[in-house]
Amino acid sequence: MSVMSAPYLNGKPVSLVSGAGGFLGSHLVDRLLEAGHFVVGIDSFNTGSLDNLDHALSPNNHFILVQADITEDFQLPNLAYDYIWHLASPASPVDYRRLSIETMLVNSNGTGNMLKVALKNRAKFLLASTSEVYGDPLVHPQPEIYWGNVNSVGERACYDESKRFAEALVFEYHRRYSMNIRIVRIFNTYGPRMRIKDGRVVPNFICQALKNEALTVYGSGSQTRSFAFVDDEIEGIFRAMTYENTNGQVINLGNPEEYTVKELASVVAAICSVKLQIKYGDLPPDDPSKRCPDISRAKELLKWYPSVPLKQGIGRTVAYFAGKYSLPI
Numbered sequence: 402m403s404v405m406s407a408p409y410l411n412g413k414p415v416s417l418v419s420g421a422g423g424f425l426g427s428h429l430v431d432r433l434l435e436a437g438h439f440v441v442g443i444d445s446f447n448t449g450s451l452d453n454l455d456h457a458l459s460p461n462n463h464f465i466l467v468q469a470d471i472t473e474d475f476q477l478p479n480l481a482y483d484y485i486w487h488l489a490s491p492a493s494p495v496d497y498r499r500l501s502i503e504t505m506l507v508n509s510n511g512t513g514n515m516l517k518v519a520l521k522n523r524a525k526f527l528l529a530s531t532s533e534v535y536g537d538p539l540v541h542p543q544p545e546i547y548w549g550n551v552n553s554v555g556e557r558a559c560y561d562e563s564k565r566f567a568e569a570l571v572f573e574y575h576r577r578y579s580m581n582i583r584i585v586r587i588f589n590t591y592g593p594r595m596r597i598k599d600g601r602v603v604p605n606f607i608c609q610a611l612k613n614e615a616l617t618v619y620g621s622g623s624q625t626r627s628f629a630f631v632d633d634e635i636e637g638i639f640r641a642m643t644y645e646n647t648n649g650q651v652i653n654l655g656n657p658e659e660y661t662v663k664e665l666a667s668v669v670a671a672i673c674s675v676k677l678q679i680k681y682g683d684l685p686p687d688d689p690s691k692r693c694p695d696i697s698r699a700k701e702l703l704k705w706y707p708s709v710p711l712k713q714g715i716g717r718t719v720a721y722f723a724g725k726y727s728l729p730i
């Protein structure tokens with residue numbers, strides 16, 4: 402079958418985004434369209450939502466959506482793909498516990514299938530990996546050379562270990578086929594288009610605060626996290642693929658400013674103009690006590706540093722949730 406070079410492509414780079422209907426995938430689609438790419442998105446919508454792509458699907462846009470599970474047989478539009486952005490995978494602990502085996506399969510078979518598409522097209526490949534590959538880290542902050550501290554049979558292993566497998570598989574394609582690859586290890590990212598019930602701490606706190614309920618803190622709340630606003634994260638992902646010096650690199654992308662979970666609760670309550678009330682729950686198994694990226698490599702290779710301060714990012718996320726779910730601010 403001949404590869405389509407339709408007139409509407411008009412010399413545009415062609416990108417394939419797996420997980421295009423998800424939180425990060427849909428923002429990446431927007432960024433790529435803005436950069437003049439022709440974009441094909443593929444998603445099974447097991448955790449994503451068509452709402453996230455409504456605007457991209459407008460008739461004048463250069464976007465095609467394929468609804469399919471990438472662990473199974475799927476058909477793509479017959480285009481010459483330049484870039485494969487592999488983001489498909491449940492990402493929130495609530496999702497990957499519910500979809501534990503599916504998570505392992507999308508990160509193993511699904512990654513294998515996306516790598517085959519990249520190989521056939523001689524495309525550049527990016528894997529969205531995660532700070533979870535560091536497990537409950539013994540090194541702080543975490544540089545890319547740290548190998549991690551993961552419980553391979555724990556409740557988070559379906560995610561942590563399958564992402565570690567995905568990373569290893571990507572590197573074997575790099576070694577065996579000289580494929581042009583990079584891996585970004587994404588640290589906690591938040592912003593508009595997260596789902597209200599996705600179980601991650603930012604939407605949880607915001608929705609509880611907007612309803613003037615007590616904010617649920619698991620454990621003592623002294624565990625730390627770093628929170629990157631989605632626009633910053635997407636810019637880092639975009640640069641990791643498009644900058645020349647990233648072939649074969651693993652790059653942490655996250656905000657190195659560290660906050661305790663309790664500090665985050667105070668920020669959310671203040672922005673929602675409610676009095677801070679906290680209720681405590683049990684810490685989930687293998688919950689990391691500290692998490693903070695060393696982003697020296699991203700600074701050096703990508704000239705990238707998160708620019709949106711926490712209060713501003715939380716303000717924009719609160720406005721999104723309040724509007725979408727008609728909750729009073």
Ligand SMILES: NC(=O)c1ccc[n+]([C@@H]2O[C@H](COP(=O)([O-])OP(=O)(O)OC[C@H]3O[C@@H](n4cnc5c(N)ncnc54)[C@H](O)[C@@H]3O)[C@@H](O)[C@H]2O)c1
Pocket residue numbers: 419420421422423424425426443444445446447448449450469470471472487488489490491492493496507511529530531532586587588589590591
């Ligand atoms: N958001 C974060 O803070 C964060 C942190 C670390 C890593 N990541 C990584 O970034 C990527 C995107 O995360 P997100 O927060 O946007 O999650 P998300 O759940 O919003 O998006 C994931 C998307 O992948 C799709 N998907 C899942 N399995 C699929 C399959 N078998 N076939 C086709 N589509 C499938 C889902 O339907 C969804 O649209 C994931 O790979 C995740 O591991 C995200």
